[in-house]
């Protein structure tokens with residue numbers, strides 16, 4: 001079976017989206033390479049200064065109330081650089097999106113920077129981006145793509161946006177039982193809920209679009225556990241326009257993470273993958289590496305002793321609401337920026353390695369983006385710059 005190309009915003013794209021992955025896993029190199037093959041690549045906006053030695057030199061050791069403004073400025077500069085890099089690599093092909101988590105303290109700043117730096121699209125999850133239409137009002141050419149997980153969320157968001165005179169240009173439907181990173185379910189106990197299964201949520205969302213007179217107006221991008229051409233054929237059969245993959249792109253040669261990071265993800269067995277509650281108060285999925293193993297052992301005790309801190313451990317306040325800083329006893333109790341930073345630099349002992357639950361298209365192999373796209377697209381589309 002042939003995949004259907006994705007006609008989006010006047011372009012004929014491969015029906016493949018590379019999902020945003022922070023911290024520093026999907027930056028300009030990965031997103032630009034993916035776009036160069038006529039797909040959509042996504043830069044994750046969070047704490048990108050970590051990929052820039054000069055910006056880290058300026059900000060890594062800052063402390064005190066003055067630190068935050070300088071760290072935020074470094075991250076804005078890093079995002080602008082990564083968007084430029086992606087553009088250079090893409091050579092005008094495909095689309096470059098920027099992913100911003102609604103849960104971030106600097107959500108608005110990153111959105112503005114992405115718009116000003118010329119992103120083609122904004123993909124926003126980890127919270128409901130009800131204010132995105134206003135924030136992006138002066139940039140109508142930029143596609144707005146919320147990341148949601150169930151039909152109820154889609155209905156709520158579309159109704160609110162319609163009142164502001166804007167529709168999403170596409171919606172990512174991310175499956176909390178399968179995807180990596182933060183998950184779109186309220187609690188760990190909800191992850192298995194049938195309402196998230198693609199054969200439930202996609203028909204429900206399409207039925208809502210029909211009833212609301214929006215049929216054919218908002219393409220759906222399915223995400224989570226997608227590993228083969230056949231998976232994408234099935235999802236297109238259910239009405240998805242495209243498929244978003246995260247982990248499979250995180251382990252490509254062009255991924256912006258370290259080799260050690262890629263090996264931890266690619267080498268993980270199903271029994272090594274675990275779910276827990278993050279400091280953002282959302283369920284998350286990662287590889288059970290030594291740090292996570294130890295944290296999970298101590299979690300209950302740490303939660304019992306949770307209390308509001310005088311300031312963020314890193315003087316960065318990456319999240320608007322943080323379980324550790326704000327002393328929220330039911331949320332995670334660790335510094336997420338620190339452990340994701342360790343993962344990015346390949347510290348297998350101290351890092352937090354987000355990963356989806358599914359098998360990978362090439363098993364433990366680290367292969368180029370081109371191989372992955374060719375495998376996913378089958379024979380239907382030759383790699384444009386192969």
Ligand SMILES: Cc1cc2nc3c(=O)[nH]c(=O)nc-3n(C[C@H](O)[C@H](O)[C@H](O)COP(=O)(O)O)c2cc1C
Nearest residue numbers: 019020021022179180181224225245246247354356
């Ligand atoms: C290492 C890693 C980091 C991620 N970080 C983010 C992120 O910062 N923002 C986001 O919206 N999604 C994030 N995700 C989710 C991906 O964008 C993608 O939707 C998801 O991984 C798809 O599932 P798959 O990994 O099974 O393909 C992350 C996933 C991984 C594996």
